[in-house]
Amino acid sequence: MLPTAVDAMGGDRAPAEIIAGARQAVDEVGVGVVLVGRPDAIDEAGGSLGLDVIPATEVIEMHDDPAQGVRRKKDSSLVRAAEAVRDGRAAAMISAGNTGATMASALLRMGRVKGVLRPAIATPIPNPGHHPTVLLDAGANAECTPPYLVQFAQMGSVYAARHYGIDRPRVSLLSIGEEDTKGTPLVKETNALLRATPGLAFVGNVEGRDLIGGDAADVIVTDGFTGNVALKALEGALRYLVGAVAAALPAESLAPLLPLAADMDPDNTGGAMLLGVDGVCIISHGSSTARAIVNAVRVAKEMVEADLVADLRDAVA
Amino acid sequence: MLPTAVDAMGGDRAPAEIIAGARQAVDEVGVGVVLVGRPDAIDEAGGSLGLDVIPATEVIEMHDDPAQGVRRKKDSSLVRAAEAVRDGRAAAMISAGNTGATMASALLRMGRVKGVLRPAIATPIPNPGHHPTVLLDAGANAECTPPYLVQFAQMGSVYAARHYGIDRPRVSLLSIGEEDTKGTPLVKETNALLRATPGLAFVGNVEGRDLIGGDAADVIVTDGFTGNVALKALEGALRYLVGAVAAALPAESLAPLLPLAADMDPDNTGGAMLLGVDGVCIISHGSSTARAIVNAVRVAKEMVEADLVADLRDAVA
Numbered sequence A, B: 001m002l003p004t005a006v007d008a009m010g011g012d013r014a015p016a017e018i019i020a021g022a023r024q025a026v027d028e029v030g031v032g033v034v035l036v037g038r039p040d041a042i043d044e045a046g047g048s049l050g051l052d053v054i055p056a057t058e059v060i061e062m063h064d065d066p067a068q069g070v071r072r073k074k075d076s077s078l079v080r081a082a083e084a085v086r087d088g089r090a091a092a093m094i095s096a097g098n099t100g101a102t103m104a105s106a107l108l109r110m111g112r113v114k115g116v117l118r119p120a121i122a123t124p125i126p127n128p129g130h131h132p133t134v135l136l137d138a139g140a141n142a143e144c145t146p147p148y149l150v151q152f153a154q155m156g157s158v159y160a161a162r163h164y165g166i167d168r169p170r171v172s173l174l175s176i177g178e179e180d181t182k183g184t185p186l187v188k189e190t191n192a193l194l195r196a197t198p199g200l201a202f203v204g205n206v207e208g209r210d211l212i213g214g215d216a217a218d219v220i221v222t223d224g225f226t227g228n229v230a231l232k233a234l235e236g237a238l239r240y241l242v243g244a245v246a247a248a249l250p251a252e253s254l255a256p257l258l259p260l261a262a263d264m265d266p267d268n269t270g271g272a273m274l275l276g277v278d279g280v281c282i283i284s285h286g287s288s289t290a291r292a293i294v295n296a297v298r299v300a301k302e303m304v305e306a307d308l309v310a311d312l313r314d315a316v317a
Helices: A016-029 A039-044 A066-072 A077-086 A099-110 A146-164 A185-195 A224-248 A255-264 A290-305 A308-316 B016-029 B039-044 B066-072 B077-086 B099-110 B146-164 B185-195 B224-248 B255-264 B290-305 B308-316
Strands: A004-007 A033-037 A052-055 A092-095 A120-125 A133-136 A170-174 A201-206 A219-221 A272-275 A280-283 B004-007 B033-037 B052-055 B092-095 B120-125 B133-136 B170-174 B201-206 B219-221 B272-275 B280-283
Touching: A004 A016, A004 A077, A004 A290, A016 A033, A016 A290, A033 A039, A033 A077, A039 A052, A052 A077, A066 A077, A066 A099, A077 A092, A077 A099, A077 A280, A092 A290, A099 A272, A099 A280, A120 A146, A120 A224, A133 A146, A133 A224, A146 A170, A146 A185, A146 A219, A146 A272, A146 A290, A146 A308, A170 A185, A170 A224, A185 A201, A224 A255, A224 B224, A224 B255, A255 B224, A280 A290, B004 B016, B004 B077, B004 B290, B016 B033, B016 B290, B033 B039, B033 B077, B039 B052, B052 B077, B066 B077, B066 B099, B077 B092, B077 B099, B077 B280, B092 B290, B099 B272, B099 B280, B120 B146, B120 B224, B133 B146, B133 B224, B146 B170, B146 B185, B146 B219, B146 B272, B146 B290, B146 B308, B170 B185, B170 B224, B185 B201, B224 B255, B280 B290
Parallel strands: A004 A033, A004 A092, A033 A052, A092 A280, A133 A219, A170 A201, A170 A219, B004 B033, B004 B092, B033 B052, B092 B280, B133 B219, B170 B201, B170 B219
Antiparallel strands: A120 A133, A120 A272, A272 A280, B120 B133, B120 B272, B272 B280
16 A cells, blocks of 8 residues: 655644654554655654655645635645555545645645545544444535535545444434424535435434434434534534533542543544545644644544545436 | 522432422522422432422423423423422422423413523533533524524523623634624625624633633533533533543542532532523523522522613513
C-alpha cells in the first residue's frame, strides 16, 4: 500500500504532535506515512523522525477562506497532500487543519467520485458500548437538495458497513418528529425519496435526542447546516458537563469515569471522513493529539484496503 | 390579578401531579390558579384540592395532530384554557401537554400580538452560575423567513430583559461559523437585517457549541427546525452523560453533583414561553413535576405583571 499523506502543518498542536502521531502510526498501524509541510517548521519541531517529507512552502491557516486559500496557496501542505493522492504518491490524506480548506483541496485536486453530486463530511458520534453513529453531512454543504441527501444516505451506509462491519446499516433522516409528515420541505421530500430508494435500510426520521446514547440508527442523514449545528451542540453539551462534573467532584472520585471519558474522546474515533471525493480523505479535529493521528491513519488504511471509493461509486450509480 | 389557567390534563403525570403543582403554586407564588380539565378525571386523581375548575370534556392527546385536535376537540382542556385567557377569565395559560396543540390553541383562540408575523417558542437553556440563555424558535415554525427571525430577535430580547432583568440582552444568530458570510441564505440575509435593525444589541453569529456553558449571548435566534434539532441534541447529550456518570460512580460519590443536577433540571426553569400570541402562554415539558408547574405559574405571574404582551407589541411595531 502507498503511504498515507499527513498534513504536518494542520491542527492546534502542529507540527510536533502531528509528526509524533505519524511516527507512532508507522509503528502501530504498520503502514507508511509521508509528512507534508514546511521543511523548516518540521526541523524546528524536532525533525521528521525518519519519515519522508513532501515539502510545501505555504500553510492555509485556520482563519483563511477555504476556496481562496486553495486558489492562492498552491504550494500549501493541504494542496500538496491532495495532489499526492491524485498523483498516486499517497493512498490517503489526513489533516487536522482548516476543515473547509481540507475539503476544498481534496475536492479540487482529487475530484469527485463519478456520479456524486456533493461530497459530505461523515462524523462518527461516540456511542459507548456500541459502534459510533455516523452523522452526515456534518458541515460540507450548508444548502442541500433531496437528491444530495439521498446520496449522503447511500455513502454513509457504505461507510458504516465497511468501517464498523455492519451488515445493512440502518439509515435515518434527522427531523423534528418521527412522523414522515414533519419537518421542512427538504426533509419531507427527502423522506419520500429515501423510502423509494432501493438498497437502503431506511428506518424513517429520528430527532436530535437520537444523535447520542440511543440505538435508533447507524447512519443519520441531514443537511450540512443542521448537521454542523447539532454536532457542535452535542460537543458543547458534553464538554460543558464533563467540565462541570470534574469541577464538582473531588479528584479521587473521578477514576471510575476514565473509561467513559476514553469512549467519548474524539481522538479515539479516527476523525471524520470526507465521502464522495475520489480518494480517502480524513478530517481530524483541530485539537488532535498524536493518538488522534494514529487512529486516523488506522481508519485511512482500512478504507484504502476496503476500496471505499469503488464502493461509493457503486452505491450512487 | 386574574387566576392562571392550568391544563390539568396535559403531561405524562397528569392530572394528579399537575393538580398538586397548581395547589402548591397558589400557596408559594401567591396567585390564583384555575384548573381546566375533565371533572371526572380530576375527581379520580384526588379532587381539585380546593381550586376552581373550568370543565372541559375532551383531551387533545400527545399523538393527536395539533391543528386537527384544536378543530375537532372544541371542548378540550387546551382549547378551553386558551379561551379563558381570551375571554378575560384567566391571566395566562400553562400546559405540559401536546406542544403543537398548545401552540395552535393559543394562536387560534388568543390570536397574534398586533404586528407579529409568527409566534415562536422561547426555551431557556440552563446555564449554571448565570441566567439561562433564551433559544428561539425552538420548534413552532419549521420554515422561516428573515423577517420572522428578526421578530424572534426582538421578542426574545424583550423576554430576556423582563424575565432575567438584563438591561440590553445580547442577541445572536445561530450559524455554522461566526463570520457574517457563513451559513444558509436565510442566515446570511437575517444577519444583514439584524445588523440594520435599531434597538437590538446584535452581537453576530454563534455556533452550536455556544448554546450551553458559554457567555456568548443572552438570546440565540434560529429557525424552528434547527432550533428544535439543536435543543433536542443538547437534551439528549445531557441526559445521556448524566446517566453514564451516575452508572459509573458509586452512589455515595454522587452527592456533590446534586446542585449541578438541580441547576440543569428543566423543572426549575419555568418552561418555554410562546411569544407572539396575544396572552401569556407557557409550554411546560411533557414530564413536568409539581415543581415545574409551580415555576411555570411563577413565570406566568411575572410576565403578566410586567405586561410582556404590550412590550412585545411595542418591540415589533
